[in-house]
Amino acid sequence: MVTLAELVRVAGVRWSVAECFQAAKGQVGLDHYQVRNWTSWHRHITLAMLALAFLTAVSASAAPERPAQMAHLTRAHPPIKLTVPEIRHLLAAVFNAPAVSAAKLLHWSNWRRQHLAAARRSHYRRRSGDEPTR
Structure with missing residues (x-):
């Protein structure tokens, strides 16, 4: 039996993942690919997510006290x-x-x-x- 608290937690996690993908699409071009095979797609997605992780890490380290x-x-x-x-x-x-x-x-x-x-x-x-x- 799944509790209501667990359902709320999973819904919250899903929302944060969706926000991350939306940010990646808008900021690093996650959805700007025109590839024909899996390897090319995988490389593009990996580089886009790496760029977003870099930008997020820089933003977090630049936050003032x-x-x-x-x-x-x-x-x-x-x-x-x-x-x-x-x-x-x-x-x-x-x-x-x-x-x-x-x-x-x-x-x-x-x-x-x-x-x-x-x-x-x-x-x-x-x-x-x-x-x-x-």
Whole structure:
């Protein structure tokens, strides 16, 4: 007999796997293959998943330390952590010889992440009811 808790756990695991495949399709081209045999398909899938694992590991290692106090978050407005799409964009710009300098590219990335952090704070403030809706 399968318990309800076990069914919920399996459904949760399935959801995380589906999210991972969706991210791989959007970020590393998991679904962009045109192959005729299994060996070629296997190589493409392996390299795509390796690229996603690399981007995810870089994103996880670049995460800033979380402050111990929640009040610290309201005074300082750090940018959001580097995400997989942001790291992919930065790496693509570095390896594809961008028209802008590395300093401008990093400035743009920092500005974008600051903007996303402000949007996230505004969203949370509105959802918590602290800010009147129009």
